[in-house]
Amino acid sequence: MSRVNTVLGPVPAEELGVVAVHEHVGYGMPGSELDTRWWKTPEQRYEETVPKLRTFHEYGGGTFVDATGICNGRDVDYYKSLSAKTGVHIVACTGFVGGDTALPFFARASVDYLFRQFVHEITVGIAGTGARAGVIKVGVSRGGRMTDLDKRIYRAAARAALSTGVPILTHLAIDAENAVDIFEQEGLPLDRVLFGHVDDGVNAGKTRDTWIIEQGGRLGFDTFGYETELEDPPFWARPRKERLDHFLRFVKGGHADKVLASADANCSPLGWPGVKGHTVNYIFEVLIPDLRDNGVDEATITKLFVDNPADFLTIRS
């Protein structure tokens, strides 16, 4: 029996449909919720987010994975109402975007403390919502090397993944040797890990993508749409064709089973405005047509957006 935790309860993996595996309902740095600039009424927030998710659903989108960890604006009651309003399954995550976005309370915590926090959010629920996390977020802090705190979070995540069967999604795939080391020491099969942001303009050149696949990991090409062609591109932007070609090398080079794609868009600005016009719907409006134009067949498109994420998100017993 395959099962995935969504904010409205467990669903069979076969029901996920097309999955956007790395997205954000609203993302901000810790503390941004205290800044008057980001205060919004519930109506304003719905107005920003609901149409994007409804369009996603109309295009055939089934599941939205919110990769916003603890301390970055995660709001699970809000996700539950969005899911109920739009019919899109929403998967919430436990964990942290990186050690550098963990508030001091967690930054001082031991591996065991973090492990128990993650397991509670996966098996009991997040805060008082009753919604269980379906994935664990970890990441590399700014600077390009894993800090001691990053390593504690990765180790706690590996233990929580093993004990609950929920997979891990990483922010950045640089310094992967240290990450793989920790996962191997803990005995976590690497197909339970999606190494994210392998495609972004800053890190693509420093990411050992082929090596990660050889170790058994999965690759997340999950910053599709952040293009240098944009009017005001973010610092991690990359030329559209260069990113697409990078992805196609893996899709056509015998690794279609091991790669996933997403748009890492911010639905409702919360401490970070996002990039104007960029939404989760890039997947349907640009990426899938680009794949078809480049000779990727429908069976492969289904594999990339339906089968691979279902296999990755299914809770392993």
Ligand SMILES: [Zn+2]
């Ligand atoms: Zn993200």
